Amino acid sequence: MENADAAVTTAGREGWDAGPLLVLAAAVLWGTSGTAQALGPAGASPLLIAIVRVGLGGAVLLAAAAARGEFARPRRYLNPVFLVAGLAQAAFNFSYFTGLRMAGVAIGTMIAIGSVPIFSGLLGILFNREPAGIRWYGATAMAVVGVGLLFGGCGAVSVSALGVLFALLAGFSYSFFTFLSGRLVRSFTPDALISVSFVLATFMLVPFALSVPLDWVTTPSGGGLIAYMGLVSSALAYMLYGRGLRTVMISRVGTLTLAEPLTGSLLGVFLLREAVSATIVAGMILIFLAQVVIVAGSPGHGRR
Numbered sequence: 108m109e110n111a112d113a114a115v116t117t118a119g120r121e122g123w124d125a126g127p128l129l130v131l132a133a134a135v136l137w138g139t140s141g142t143a144q145a146l147g148p149a150g151a152s153p154l155l156i157a158i159v160r161v162g163l164g165g166a167v168l169l170a171a172a173a174a175r176g177e178f179a180r181p182r183r184y185l186n187p188v189f190l191v192a193g194l195a196q197a198a199f200n201f202s203y204f205t206g207l208r209m210a211g212v213a214i215g216t217m218i219a220i221g222s223v224p225i226f227s228g229l230l231g232i233l234f235n236r237e238p239a240g241i242r243w244y245g246a247t248a249m250a251v252v253g254v255g256l257l258f259g260g261c262g263a264v265s266v267s268a269l270g271v272l273f274a275l276l277a278g279f280s281y282s283f284f285t286f287l288s289g290r291l292v293r294s295f296t297p298d299a300l301i302s303v304s305f306v307l308a309t310f311m312l313v314p315f316a317l318s319v320p321l322d323w324v325t326t327p328s329g330g331g332l333i334a335y336m337g338l339v340s341s342a343l344a345y346m347l348y349g350r351g352l353r354t355v356m357i358s359r360v361g362t363l364t365l366a367e368p369l370t371g372s373l374l375g376v377f378l379l380r381e382a383v384s385a386t387i388v389a390g391m392i393l394i395f396l397a398q399v400v401i402v403a404g405s406p407g408h409g410r411r
Contacts, residue, residue, distance in 0.1 A: 129351030130363045136344035138370025141212035143340065144204055145379055147332035148323035153208050155319050156336055157200035158312045163337025165305025168345060172298040183295070184303050192287045192300075193307025199280035201312065202273045207371075209270025211381045214257060214391065216371025218271055221394035222278030223285070224401040225250050230286045242400060250397035256390030297349050305341075365398055 144156055172178065207215035225247050231237035257271060284304070291300050323329040355363070372391060375381045383391075 126351045126354035129347045133344040133348035134364045134366035135370050136340050138367040140340045141207040141371050142374040148329045150323040152319045153204035156204050159333045160336045160341045161305040162309035164341025165302050167342035168302035177299040192304040195280050195284035196304050196308035197311040203277035206270050206273030209267040213372040213375025213381050215274045217368045217391045218274035219277040220368040223282050226279045226282035246397040246400040249393045253390040253393030
């Protein structure tokens, strides 16, 4: 905590701090993933996209971490908890892209990412005995009402209720991964932790993709989608994020990462022309406001 404050203070004394822009750029890149999938080949499988994103992205991060000597003691990474973290990442990526394909990019992104603070709070309360406070309960109530409005508006614009459920599963899976990472990061560097989890998630997902059509992969748009997902929205985004965390306070990082669901939703509505009713817009606004309330009340300085 004190180190983070010192880093921010030092950065301020030395001149302009690029940290906030790096975190913001990472969040924007994450938010483009759903749109990239929607603009890809018609036969692109969400499962294969998930594999590419965690596999290629994890390989790049793994190589970068290894080059810095972060795997000098590889046996440390045989901890079984990494398997659970990998499973959480596998579940998140598959359910996230499936939810976005079924529910739409705008709605799916807002639900998946918007539910993360709520699920994270529940895990903290149940397992870490963290105090919730009236702010968290109020934000949770807003988010629940928002999701309810999204379900209520599904019939008006033909949004898949199953897609909404997949998006919620994505939110829980990512929250659980974050919960585990919060414990692992005490002993492992962020890049090493993320890369190992991504690689394990890839091995877990591959057996399920054996029957998935692969013909779209060899098309120009398919190759472009694979390159973008693995290199840009995964590897580059997490590299920017990690470097931004060196100087940005946690409370500010939480605010900056709200750009992810905002980016996804705006691209879904204005670029992909996804239909949304007034009820759905109201639900999305409530979920976004719930995130703002939780982040604004986060204690401490220094922090996806």
